Amino acid sequence: MKKITRRDFLKLSGLALGSLAFRPTTDGYPQSDSPPPIGIARVTIKEIDLFKEPTADSEIIGAARRDQLLPVYEELNLVYPEYANSPRWYRLDQGFAASSYTQRVDGRGLHKPVYWFPKEGQIGEIGVPYTRSYRYTDTYGWQPLYMLYYQSAHWIMDVDEGPDKRPWYKLLDELLNVEYFVPATHMRVVQPEELTPISPEVPWEAKRIEVNLLDQKLTAYESDKIVLHTLVSTGIPGMNLPGQIPTETPKGRFNIEVKMPSKHMGDGHLTSDIFAYELPGVPWNSFFHETGVAFHGTFWHQNYGRKMSHGCVNMTPEEAKWLYRWAFPEAKEGVWEQKGFGTTVWVT
Incomplete structure (x- = not known):
């Protein structure tokens, strides 16, 4: 080297x-006279089914495998139409795929x-x-x-x-x-300006975050004003083995105490196996529980509104970054681990 x-x-x-x-300007997809795709989705698990119609009761006509890139031509049947991160169906060049185990890579x-x-x-x-x-x-x-x-x-x-x-x-x-x-x-x-604090003038005690486990929703407040209301994915109960940390998101009143812009989660092994439980580079982490539970960005699913995690609160990377900038303690540029008694979190 x-x-x-x-x-x-x-x-x-x-x-x-x-x-x-x-x-190349075509991302490797053949050019044709048909309208271009509105986006690209990456498959995030070993395999997903492709359906004849946008419903799980429809005929399965094929499969797409881990890291395959799927041109998306239309979005259909949003589960929660009022939320931008709602699970949905994608119309492909042949058939339909559920968005749950994909990641949009449009940018x-x-x-x-x-x-x-x-x-x-x-x-x-x-x-x-x-x-x-x-x-x-x-x-x-x-x-x-x-x-x-x-x-x-x-x-x-x-x-x-x-x-x-x-x-x-x-x-x-x-x-x-x-x-x-x-x-x-x-x-x-x-760039540094992407990480400047959001509304730092709002008093510490006026900011709070509420997570509803039943509805799988997060709401951030400045006093009584809602500044963020979105779907999330919290912990799946009962996944833990004896002696391990519970996988259900804990209920109660907490405070954000540590922020990290990047965190390696998983088993902590060196491996090239794409199916190993290794998640290096989990983005925009705001930790609020002693067992390591955090709000963070997610690049391995888009199934918000359903429990999916090992205890953390999964968010879109964009919304996790917003929360990282908005909540206390303020994270300083170049600091790997920002500690402080921060914004109150209520989990119910």
Whole structure:
């Protein structure tokens, strides 16, 4: 592995910009006279069924597998029409798929590399549907590691030359303290202004968050004014094994006490197995319970309104980021773990 010098910087900048200039405009899908898709959905589990009609009672006509990208032409049959993140059906080029175990990757794209980062690192988001990370060791050279997914968040520490001789970002895993690398064009560096606090002038005691486990809804208040009302996915009761932490979201009054823009959740193993229980880069975490229960963004399902988690409150990445910025304690730029006695949380 080679450290980038000034001469390398100029050379690799040209290579990276060249790859952007020659990027296909069709995302690999054949061009036709039919209307273009309104979006792209990535399959997030081993396999989902494709149906003849937009109902689970319809004939199954096929299947789509993990990480397959599905062009979406229409959204139908929203379960909760009043909520933007409601589960729905997607009309595909052939048949229909439920959105529950997919992730929309409409904002995907390649990005211009950045060549300087502060010593404490800077948060970046994966900007393509998925990318394979690699780890480098003197003994084995470049070895594949985690698959990283769209909108997951990671600490970028530096930029180096990757296995393809192009610029790759060096990421640091906060759980395992392990460095690994992804192509720089596959990540979007989060700018400081994206993380400025929302309504910091509102007094601490005026902000509160209420989570209703029965309705699977979250409401954020400033005094009596609702500033966010949305569907969430909380913990599934009874999933825990003896001696493990309960998987049902705890009820009661709590306070947000720790914020982390990126968290590796799961078993904490080094693996390239996409089916292992490893979730590096879970974004925009606001922890409110001693067992590690948090509000956080989710890139492995879109089944909001139903219990789905191991105890945490699953939210869309966009809404989890909003809550991360809005709630106390205020998270400072470049801080990996912001602690403080923060916004009150009621779970009922």
